[in-house]
Amino acid sequence: MRTGMRRLNGMRMPMGMRRPTKMRRLTGVRTVLGAAGLALMALGAVLLWGQATRWNVVIWLAGAIVVHDGLIAPLVLGAGLMLGGVRNRGLLRGALLSAACLTLIALPLLLRPLPTANSSVLPLNYPRGLLISLAVVAAVAGLVGVVRRGRARSNRRRPNAR
Amino acid sequence: MKPRLPAVRPPTFRGRLHDARTATSIGRWLGAAIAVCFGTGLVSHYLQHPPDRLVDVLPSRPLWGYRLTQGLHVATGIAAIPLLLAKLWTVYPRLFAWPPVRSVRHALERLSVAVLVAGALFELFTGLLNTVQWYPWPFSFVPVHFAVAWLLVGALLLHIAVKYPEIRAHWSRESSGTLTLPATDGPDRRSLLTGVAAAVGAVTLTTVGQSLTPLKAFDLLAPRHPDHGPQSLPVNRTAAAAGVAQVSAAAYRLTVSGPNPYTLTLEELAALAQHESVLPIACVEGWSKSAHWTGVRMTDLLRRAGAPPDARVRVTSLERYGAYRVMEMGREYAHDPLTLLALKLNGQPLTPDHGYPARIIAPNRPGVLQTKWVTRLEVL
Numbered sequence: 001m002r003t004g005m006r007r008l009n010g011m012r013m014p015m016g017m018r019r020p021t022k023m024r025r026l027t028g029v030r031t032v033l034g035a036a037g038l039a040l041m042a043l044g045a046v047l048l049w050g051q052a053t054r055w056n057v058v059i060w061l062a063g064a065i066v067v068h069d070g071l072i073a074p075l076v077l078g079a080g081l082m083l084g085g086v087r088n089r090g091l092l093r094g095a096l097l098s099a100a101c102l103t104l105i106a107l108p109l110l111l112r113p114l115p116t117a118n119s120s121v122l123p124l125n126y127p128r129g130l131l132i133s134l135a136v137v138a139a140v141a142g143l144v145g146v147v148r149r150g151r152a153r154s155n156r157r158r159p160n161a162r
Numbered sequence: 163m164k165p166r167l168p169a170v171r172p173p174t175f176r177g178r179l180h181d182a183r184t185a186t187s188i189g190r191w192l193g194a195a196i197a198v199c200f201g202t203g204l205v206s207h208y209l210q211h212p213p214d215r216l217v218d219v220l221p222s223r224p225l226w227g228y229r230l231t232q233g234l235h236v237a238t239g240i241a242a243i244p245l246l247l248a249k250l251w252t253v254y255p256r257l258f259a260w261p262p263v264r265s266v267r268h269a270l271e272r273l274s275v276a277v278l279v280a281g282a283l284f285e286l287f288t289g290l291l292n293t294v295q296w297y298p299w300p301f302s303f304v305p306v307h308f309a310v311a312w313l314l315v316g317a318l319l320l321h322i323a324v325k326y327p328e329i330r331a332h333w334s335r336e337s338s339g340t341l342t343l344p345a346t347d348g349p350d351r352r353s354l355l356t357g358v359a360a361a362v363g364a365v366t367l368t369t370v371g372q373s374l375t376p377l378k379a380f381d382l383l384a385p386r387h388p389d390h391g392p393q394s395l396p397v398n399r400t401a402a403a404a405g406v407a408q409v410s411a412a413a414y415r416l417t418v419s420g421p422n423p424y425t426l427t428l429e430e431l432a433a434l435a436q437h438e439s440v441l442p443i444a445c446v447e448g449w450s451k452s453a454h455w456t457g458v459r460m461t462d463l464l465r466r467a468g469a470p471p472d473a474r475v476r477v478t479s480l481e482r483y484g485a486y487r488v489m490e491m492g493r494e495y496a497h498d499p500l501t502l503l504a505l506k507l508n509g510q511p512l513t514p515d516h517g518y519p520a521r522i523i524a525p526n527r528p529g530v531l532q533t534k535w536v537t538r539l540e541v542l
Contacts, residue, residue, distance in 0.1 A: 030326050033320075033326075036316075037318070037319030037321070041277065041312070044281075044312030044313030048310065048313065051301060053301035057306050057309075060299055061280040061281070061284050064280050064284045065276060067283075068279070069254070072247070073254050090353030090356075093353070094356060094358075094360045097357045098357070098360050098364040100361075101244045101247070102364055102365060105243060105365050105368075108294045109385060112296040117295060117399070117403060118400045119390070120386065120390050120397050121294070121396075122294060126382075126383065128382075129368070129382030129383050133364065133368050
């Protein structure tokens with residue numbers, strides 16, 4: 001990643017290659033956009049400050065970063081490490097990504113304390129729904145894998161065919 | 163030789179695709195999703211809490227307007243979950259940039275990115291939990307979700323302004339910056355983007371049926387299902403929750419105040435000209451379903467009270483508690499021929515949970531303003 005980072009820092013290069021007038025206009029647009037962003041952030045901060053529970057909100061905002069950067073991201077990176085060099089890595093990655101996101105959106109349904117306000121809130125059998133969804137993801141991924149392998153094999157048999 | 167302490171070093175990332183082209187490809191979809199969420203969120207906010215200037219301007223058409231905007235708000239928010247996680251994964255190594263702070267400008271830039279990341283995670287998390295009516299935090303959801311939305315959109319605009327040169331240099335496959343990246347990453351990147359798209363499709367397909375009813379067969383992981391609820395229509399507030407006991411038909415009275423005030427029994431109300439409207443109930447939590455409503459037109463009730471054609475109306479419910487016990491309607495809603503004081507749902511008398519004996523149903527309005535157990539109308 002080190003080299004990648006250096007490359008990223010080099011991305012400012014194309015700016016310098018543009019004509020000065022165009023660059024000045026571009027800088028103007030960027031300044032306006034940035035200023036608008038700062039103004040909206042200030043408005044958000046003012047709205048937040050009007051809340052009696054503002055410090056709780058700040059703690060939850062910071063907590064969101066801590067949970068993601070300290071827990072979710074390392075877990076995902078760890079899963080990625082284990083996937084390195086596996087055959088059909090891209091397909092497996094897509095399947096795991098779908099399965100993980102389905103599980104993530106199912107967690108509130110599965111973990112919410114009961115009872116709900118009425119029987120039309122969370123009316124479904126969610127463990128069943130999640131299992132079906134995960135099974136469909138696995139089945140689709142398996143099917144795509146088999147089709148790909150079949151195609152690769154037939155291509156190998158006819159090396160000149162495109 | 164002097165023993166040396168090991169130097170503190172940030173982790174290094176040798177994995178691929180933590181690059182600006184991947185960040186741009188995912189980021190523009192995430193940016194679009196946040197823009198849709200923000201716009202539809204504002205629509206919902208101002209429909210539900212209109213400032214006085216807006217009350218008479220809010221349109222009652224298109225009748226499916228709120229159903230569309232709020233359905234999009236929740237569906238786009240759910241679709242943004244895989245996008246946000248993929249985007250953060252792509253730029254994760256930048257968290258460990260060394261040295262952590264190079265200048266004041268760099269520090270401010272990192273601070274704005276922290277606000278952006280925190281805001282995005284916070285909005286998606288609190289929004290998702292709101293759809294299941296779960297509030298494990300010590301603050302009030304609506305004003306805080308609203309305030310952080312401004313913080314998030316502001317931080318996003320600032321981020322786009324700061325990163326504009328990099329975004330531009332990686333916008334397409336042929337852009338100058340993309341061409342400096344290893345060409346061998348191309349197929350892997352497209353494979354990753356396909357995987358992210360598959361995840362977006364999976365979470366959308368399993369939840370969108372709660373508002374897009376033709377897809378209700380795929381509704382496996384949404385907090386609501388169009389077919390579940392009394393009279394096959396979901397409910398947010400039951401009669402019991404609102405403190406409304408079974409209303410007796412004989413004791414019920416509808417009081418209408420205005421230039422010519424009057425009172426009607428349920429029998430008299432049912433004897434007035436009945437009209438049918440096909441209108442959706444669309445909830446702020448994202449679910450919606452269309453239904454056939456039968457009842458008396460609001461315009462007929464207002465005309466009988468001698469109301470001028472631009473009058474607003476205040477509606478009072480029998481419910482004993484709740485922030486929406488008293489509801490006001492601007493003139494566009496009050497005088498729309500589709501707006502009913504409904505007595506029947508899909509041909510059957512309303513059940514107590516749907517507002518027996520009479521409820522409001524108006525086009526293009528949040529469900530919470532479709533007042534149930536109506537007992538009083540006031541011409542304003």
